[in-house]
Amino acid sequence: MPTVPVEMIDPLVAHGAPARMNVDAPTRFKVGAVIHARNINPLHHTRLPRYIRGRQGTVVRDCGVFILPDTHAHGLGPCPERLYCVRFESRELWGDDADTRNAVYITLWDRYIDD
């Protein structure tokens, strides 16, 4: 393994570790599509929090293609997938007592979304 030398700090900070991948991946959903987050409970690492699982939301942005954390976290490769930004209404997440106006915006990789 290479040791990061002091000269590499400025470039490391300036460029970071981009997770966007310059490859194509299918677009299953258009902006405005009403979708459901999958209800999954994997034992592996995932970035789909429980409070979103099974809930209905609306796609607000196609963010492009990104490394998939679920595989990448286990050394199983980047598995590039399309990432969508989705709006979930507070009432959908927290029930009828929640504020009618508020919402949570979160990103979902393609495989986090039900067919």
Add this chain to the structure above:
Amino acid sequence: MNGVQDMGGMHNMGPIVHEANEPVFHEEWERRAFAMLLLCLGGGHYNLDMARRAIELMPPAEYLDTSYYEHWMHGLEVLMAEDGSLTREEIDARVAQLAAAGVH
């Protein structure tokens, strides 16, 4: 994993404590922890997703009772052991050595 890190929506975690004029680091060991985790990442020993996974392996009670940079150090130990670069035994031995020499 349905782990303790997944806390969105939980209640009773206590008040949010806002420190005025908060320093970037509170203690020297935090600086060292920050630098080591990033440099070993930069050196290719693991990636950021692996670092998050390693932190999520902390026992839940310990996760809730420790600070951010303690999480990082836990993650670093897990990852460097997985990588074969640094074992827990080596660290324990060095801790004992430093303690015997009066370092604290």
Add this chain to the structure above:
Amino acid sequence: MGAHHHHAPPSDVRIRVRAIESLLLEKGLVDSAAMDKIVETFEKDIGPRRGAEVVAHAWTDPEYRKRLLENGTAAIGEFGYTGLQAEEMIVVEDTPKVHNMVVCTLCSCYPWTVLGLPPVWYKSAPYRSRVVIDPRGVLKEFGVTLPESTEIRVWDSNSELRYMVLPMRPEGTEGLSEEALAELITRDSMIGTGLPKTPAEVAA
């Protein structure tokens, strides 16, 4: 979490960090000068002044504001402020009807090279757990009360997209220079847990 804002670590944490550091240095896996340099970069060179500069520019240049909202990464890149943990930036705009707040419920993702390293409260369980279910209650705890009619949008940073809030320009700031405007822009106003200061508050 105890009585303190940050957990006071037992001395065994300090000694363990020293042990690990000494081993990594001996094995040549980390370089001492590189360690000092990355700490110095985030402790001294990078901080929320960067984000404030971007916001102040957006307040005074409508064309820049448009670019910033359309492509945050490119527009913040014009200042050279994208980078580690701010590789991809999305800027969300506050309006009289909408207030935005940023969180990472799963860990503590934050736009490092734009706002600096996050404060302890941002990384803490109380904030991470609560802001998605009770944003108005969290705002109240920060001393911010918004009209009941305001829609609050909470952005959960669960991927490698990083968010910054473009707060509303306070009234009575016409004619202020970008430098003077930047003085009004607090870190919290770019996370969404605060509002920009007024000129009177800065003078006080």
